[in-house]
Amino acid sequence: MAKPHDFTARIRWTGNTGEGTSTYRSYDRTWNIETEGKEIVACSNDPMLGGDPSKHNPEDLLIASLASCHMLWYLHLASVAKIVVRNYVDDPVGHGESEPDGTGRFLSATLRPRIEVPKGTDLEKAEALHHEVHKYCFIARSVNFPVTYEPAFIEV
Incomplete structure (x- = not known):
């Protein structure tokens, strides 16, 4: 039986420049993520x-979350498989599209x-482990678009 998990965050809009949303240009599109204790x-x-x-946007955060979740599961699976990882750096890229109406x-x-x-x-x-991660990562299992992997290994 699956064990339920709840994940929380507080999102606080910081973009009220004094007029609220009275016009399209009267407010900033800024906010804080204020998770208790973090x-x-x-x-x-x-x-x-x-x-x-200069600030993170939702799209940055989604791709960073996806890559971070993958990394953490990869490190776990590598440890179990006795693959020693000495360093891990990812430069993920999300491919998207925007319609003329802004969607x-x-x-x-x-x-x-x-x-x-x-x-x-x-x-x-070591490479095969990347394809195992998708079975475990909350984020990868939750997105509705394909995720591919292009790992490069450096032997030191």
Whole structure:
């Protein structure tokens, strides 16, 4: 039987410039993620939609969450499989589209981790683990677009 989990966050709009949403340009598309006991994350809308490019937007956070979840499960599975990972860096990319009316969606995502392993590591086994992660990762199991993997292994 599946065990239920609840995940919480507080989203607080910070973009009221004094007029609320009285006009389209009267407010900023900014907010904070204020999860109790954790650091505040300042966010903004995507720059294509007038957001602050120096802040994370929902699309950044989705791709980062997907890649982070994958990484954590990969590290776990590598440990169990006796694959020693010395470093892991991912530069994931989400591929999306926007319609003329402003609606948009993700079409796919590609995870591109660069993983350092000791010389002599079974690289076939190490790569195969990436395809096992999708069975476990909450985020990967929840998105409705395909996720592919392009890992690169560096033997050190």
